[in-house]
Amino acid sequence: MRPYHLIPAVPALALALMPFLPFVNTDGLWFGLPRMLVWGAAWCVLCTPALLLTERLMTTGTAGTTTTAEGADQ
Amino acid sequence: MTTILIMTFTGIALIGVLGFAGRRKPAADLSEWAVGGRNFGALSMWFLQAGEVFTTFTFLGMAGLAFSGGVAALYALPYVPIGYMVLFFLAKRLWSLGKERGYLTQGDYLEDRYDSKLLGTVAAVLGVVFVLPYLQLQITGLGLIVQLVTGNSSSGTLSMIIGSALVVAFVLWAGLHGVAMTSYFKDVVMLVVLAVLLVAVPAHFAGGVSAMFHRIDKLHPEMLTIHAGPADQVWFTTSMLVSAIGVGLMCLPHAWPAVMSARDPKVLRRNYTWMPLYELCLLMPIIVGFAAVLVLKPGSSANGILLTLSKQVLPAWATGLVVIAAIATAMVPAAGILIGISSLVARNIARVKGERTQFWINHGTVVAACGLSLLLAIFRPDLLANLLLLTYSGTVQLAPAIALGFLARRPVGKVPVLTGLFVGELVVIWLTFWDKGLAGNVNVGLVGLAANLVVLTLAAPAERLLARNTTSEPDKPVAVTA
Numbered sequence: 001m002r003p004y005h006l007i008p009a010v011p012a013l014a015l016a017l018m019p020f021l022p023f024v025n026t027d028g029l030w031f032g033l034p035r036m037l038v039w040g041a042a043w044c045v046l047c048t049p050a051l052l053l054t055e056r057l058m059t060t061g062t063a064g065t066t067t068t069a070e071g072a073d074q
Numbered sequence: 075m076t077t078i079l080i081m082t083f084t085g086i087a088l089i090g091v092l093g094f095a096g097r098r099k100p101a102a103d104l105s106e107w108a109v110g111g112r113n114f115g116a117l118s119m120w121f122l123q124a125g126e127v128f129t130t131f132t133f134l135g136m137a138g139l140a141f142s143g144g145v146a147a148l149y150a151l152p153y154v155p156i157g158y159m160v161l162f163f164l165a166k167r168l169w170s171l172g173k174e175r176g177y178l179t180q181g182d183y184l185e186d187r188y189d190s191k192l193l194g195t196v197a198a199v200l201g202v203v204f205v206l207p208y209l210q211l212q213i214t215g216l217g218l219i220v221q222l223v224t225g226n227s228s229s230g231t232l233s234m235i236i237g238s239a240l241v242v243a244f245v246l247w248a249g250l251h252g253v254a255m256t257s258y259f260k261d262v263v264m265l266v267v268l269a270v271l272l273v274a275v276p277a278h279f280a281g282g283v284s285a286m287f288h289r290i291d292k293l294h295p296e297m298l299t300i301h302a303g304p305a306d307q308v309w310f311t312t313s314m315l316v317s318a319i320g321v322g323l324m325c326l327p328h329a330w331p332a333v334m335s336a337r338d339p340k341v342l343r344r345n346y347t348w349m350p351l352y353e354l355c356l357l358m359p360i361i362v363g364f365a366a367v368l369v370l371k372p373g374s375s376a377n378g379i380l381l382t383l384s385k386q387v388l389p390a391w392a393t394g395l396v397v398i399a400a401i402a403t404a405m406v407p408a409a410g411i412l413i414g415i416s417s418l419v420a421r422n423i424a425r426v427k428g429e430r431t432q433f434w435i436n437h438g439t440v441v442a443a444c445g446l447s448l449l450l451a452i453f454r455p456d457l458l459a460n461l462l463l464l465t466y467s468g469t470v471q472l473a474p475a476i477a478l479g480f481l482a483r484r485p486v487g488k489v490p491v492l493t494g495l496f497v498g499e500l501v502v503i504w505l506t507f508w509d510k511g512l513a514g515n516v517n518v519g520l521v522g523l524a525a526n527l528v529v530l531t532l533a534a535p536a537e538r539l540l541a542r543n544t545t546s547e548p549d550k551p552v553a554v555t556a
Contacts, residue, residue, distance in 0.1 A: 015151075015156060036299075052347060
């Protein structure tokens with residue numbers, strides 16, 4: 001388990017906890033829409049950057065490991 | 075009415091024709107038929123996977139759920155992105171195993187990973203039993219859609235018969251390629267229709283989306299919160315969690331052919347990365363459903379509200395387009411489910427020798443499963459309704475077996491997995507049909523999963539201990555298991 005594996009956990013937690021957040025699960029609107037809807041939509045959108053960042057860090061990590069291994073071989 | 079009826083049957087025929095166009099000649103073997111020769115690119119994969127998510131339940135059910143439960147309908151928004159984030163990490167391993175070991179079905183995976191034909195067969199039987207009602211739901215939904223807009227039950231029955239016959243025909247001819255081809259059409263027409271409804275319905279009844287929600291906030295503020303009652307926070311979170319586990323660990327058997335058909339794991343990862351954005355489309359029927367809160371009487375038939383509002387707002391030809399989109403959300407997932415069910419029967423239940431015989435058993439199952447679902451949809455629509463309650467909570471009991479199967483060295487064998495699965499299913503069936511109130515608002519699938527994991531955890535060391543004793547006493551006969 002590497003730290004970058006935890007990046008997608010942030011939007012996942014934000015989505016899973018939305019009915020328990022008092023400032024989200026309440027009446028009243030944000031931008032003319034229900035707060036739960038805005039919160040859910042925003043964190044759904046943020047899932048994609050979280051996964052893109054994770055993939056980037058995973059690729060960098062794999063490349064780093066490969067370079068180190070090649071260096072050791074030489 | 076005539077315009078809508080003509081458009082309805084034209085739509086059904088068009089979907090059938092598109093399904094046939096998926097292949098120039100019929101597939102020669104089961105692998106080519108079920109997973110398209112494992113050669114699907116990003117675009118086909120995208121629509122195949124979206125095809126599984128956007129069904130009649132999404133199209134009609136989400137609007138109905140928003141009408142009856144307000145923001146409680148949003149439980150369906152997070153589980154697919156959360157599940158896909160899990161699959162993002164598992165995709166490479168899953169695809170590599172599938173390619174290397176030749177998996178076509180969920181049963182193939184479990185059978186191979188645990189070296190147990192019994193586990194493969196049990197998983198396949200559970201898959202068929204729990205997913206068959208889901209197939210019937212699509213066919214019943216198709217009839218309901220036509221009946222709602224025409225007000226004529228015989229038109230509904232006729233549409234179910236024609237729709238089912240065409241689905242069977244194009245699935246037999248084109249297999250997964252046919253599903254992919256119809257999925258393109260389904261998603262495009264569905265998105266266009268939902269976008270039109272999203273603008274037209276709130277504008278017609280309240281002067282726009284924002285104005286509509288301001289009125290709801292004033293008149294029905296309880297619709298904007300998850301509060302005490304049958305759809306409280308516990309229900310919301312546990313239902314979402316069970317569905318997320320089901321998606322993330324591929325517990326529904328009809329999800330497997332699509333994933334196994336990918337050209338390479340990068341295609342899968344890319345789709346899992348971007349698919350959460352596509353999930354936002356789910357908000358469109360939910361927002362339309364909110365409009366009904368202001369317009370329709372409480373207690374109105376929830377499933378039909380999207381079509382009821384469409385008829386009130388749009389001209390007949392545009393309502394016809396809505397009906398075509400709704401029909402597509404029934405026929406296309408039905409085709410995908412048929413492929414999932416038939417390959418399970420052919421590969422993991424019938425177990426015949428010879429690829430040709432397996433292929434014909436598969437095709438026979440397509441006809442039998444769809445025929446049975448159609449007959450039940452016409453004559454006994456409620457017979458399988460209870461089983462539908464088990465589709466998610468029942469299939470999610472396979473999650474521990476699937477998850478542990480990903481590990482290079484499995485920490486448990488087949489006996490603890492089978493015992494846990496058996497106990498989990500028993501708990502789910504007990505809480506669903508006999509002691510209904512015992513779990514409160516907690517999703518019974520989660521309670522079953524907890525029991526499943528406890529038994530698995532206890533049985534694993536017992537199995538190891540037994541294996542050690544057997545090894546240290548070589549003269550004693552070894553018990554033969556499946």
